[in-house]
Amino acid sequence: MTQESGIQYEPVAEIGGGAYGTVYKARDKQSGQFVALKSVRVQTDQEGLPLSTVREVALLRRLEQFDHPNIVKLMDVCATLRTDQETKVTLVFEHVDQDLKTYLEKAPPPGLPVSRIKDLMRQLLCGLSFLHSHRVLHRDLKPENILVTSRGQVKLADFGLARIYSCHMALTPVVVTLWYRSPEVLLQSTYATPVDIWSTGCIFAEMFRCKPLFCGESEVDQLTKIFSVIGLPSEDEWPTDVTLSRQNFCPQSPQPITDSVPEISEEGADLLLVCLFHIHFLKAKWETLGTLGKLCH
Known part of the structure; x- marks a missing residue:
């Protein structure tokens, strides 16, 4: 972890903002190469950075050794001491140049051809399989966190950063989209790799629809919209470690997925159902990595 990020990297333009702060396009003064800077303020004690942050950064740096084509490269990590209690960490x-959200918006009517959607999905699943095989959850998959190069190469970004950002988010009022969150995350139940599979399914549907699949305005509203498609889980399937009761929702049966995504093919509908029913509390029958591995090849 290097020091004094401002010396080597010269900000050129603000290219995004959100729950975790502002993202800048910058120029590396030594190489002239453009980079993306993402900074977060981390609370520290007398011994420096919290161990959790050091651990997460070390994991991200270790993944760089594999140089996966569908994972955005973490080139450097810089730390600048702001006060005795706070350090700015810049990744x-x-x-x-563009994320999947922008890429989809640029697609001329009637949207992306099926062949292109297949290629995007294959790359997305390969990147996700790589992360999961190294025990990394993305936790916040959405079109804005999936980059698409000018050559059509997909690169997952912002993976594994949830715990790095947790201190910052505890101190900052934030608005995070719920549209790609799985039911167990919305219910604040225990979760694992299937939460990323759910998000991938929502993104897959959006590639066909050219608009999000579930657009809730609150956790309960998001769950209501989800259950209107996949059906309300039974009492036996409802997680026991959550405060929100099943009685908060009206009984509903699963609806044909083609009602929500009429543009999708039969093969695509099968894959979408794997993603949307691949959630922990519905006792899905598929093994996450095994399913992704088959889809990547």
């Missing part, structure tokens, strides 16, 4: 990533 330096390779810069990609």
Whole structure:
């Protein structure tokens, strides 16, 4: 972890903002290469950075050794002491000009051809399989966190950063989209890799629909919209470690997925159902990595 990020990297333009702060396009003064800077303020004690942050950064740096084509490159990590209790950590990533959200918006009517959707999905699943095989959850998959290069290469970004950002988020009022969150995350139940599979399914549907699949305005509203499609889980399937009762929702049966995504093919509908029913509390029958591995090849 290097010091004094401002010396080596010169901000050029603000390229995004959100719950975790502002993202800048910057130029590496030594190489002239463009990079993306993402900074977060981390609370520290007398011994420096919290161990959790050091651990997460070390994991991200270790993944760089594999140089996976569908994972955005973390090029540098810089730390600048702001006060005795706070340190600014800046993550330096390779810069990609557009995300999947922008890519989909640019697609002329009637949207992306099926062949292109297949290719995007294959790359997305390969990147996700790589993360999961190294025990990394993305936790916040959405079109804005999936980059698409000018050559059509998909790169997952912002993976594994949830715990790095947790201190910052505890101190900052934030608005995070719920549209790609799985039911167990919305219910604040225990979760694992299937939460990323759920998000991938929502994104897959959006590639066909050219608009999000579930657009809730609150956790309960999001769950209501989800259950209107996949059906309300039974009492036996409802998680026991949550405060929100099943009685908060009206009984509903699963609806044909083609009602929500009429543009999708039969093969695509099968894959979408794997993603949407691959959630922990519905006792899905598929093994996450095994399913992804088959889909990647």
